[in-house]
Amino acid sequence: MTDYTLPRTERLRSLKAIRRIFGEGQGGFVYPIRYVWLADNGVEATQEHPVEAETNERDIKVMFSVPKKFHKRANKRNLLKRRMREVYRLQRAELCGCLAGGGRKIGIAFIYSAKECHDYKTIEHAIRRILAQIVARL
Numbered sequence: 001m002t003d004y005t006l007p008r009t010e011r012l013r014s015l016k017a018i019r020r021i022f023g024e025g026q027g028g029f030v031y032p033i034r035y036v037w038l039a040d041n042g043v044e045a046t047q048e049h050p051v052e053a054e055t056n057e058r059d060i061k062v063m064f065s066v067p068k069k070f071h072k073r074a075n076k077r078n079l080l081k082r083r084m085r086e087v088y089r090l091q092r093a094e095l096c097g098c099l100a101g102g103g104r105k106i107g108i109a110f111i112y113s114a115k116e117c118h119d120y121k122t123i124e125h126a127i128r129r130i131l132a133q134i135v136a137r138l
Contacts, residue, residue, distance in 0.1 A: 006089045012063035012107055021107045028133060030126045032114030033084070037134055040105045059105045060095065062088060066112040080112050083120055087127045098135045108134070
């Protein structure tokens with residue numbers, strides 16, 4: 001049975017990691033979502049912190065953002081972030097399968113970049129294409 005949760009350990013929260021992803025990462029755009037991602041080889045992190053190597057932490061960290069510039073109302077921003085999180089949570093199995101044996105870690109930032117508030121199907125199509133593009137580049 002697949003795990004469809006999105007726990008806190010899978011959220012990208014570290015300011016240092018976010019700056020690194022936006023500074024060194026690769027990106028793209030699939031309407032209406034812009035994305036930036038960075039793949040890491042997890043070997044050096046496990047050598048520095050042997051305790052983390054034993055714990056069962058996720059290899060994927062994600063962040064969802066909707067700029068205030070385009071959507072002034074917080075309820076609209078929250079709705080769009082909720083939709084993006086839901087689609088990612090249901091569609092990430094292919095990405096998890098790709099990273100399972102390699103020991104690599106990946107960080108992804110999804111930024112909603114349209115002025116309109118799109119429906120679930122449009123967001124679902126965009127995130128599916130984004131995840132397919134990332135898997136193809138790994």
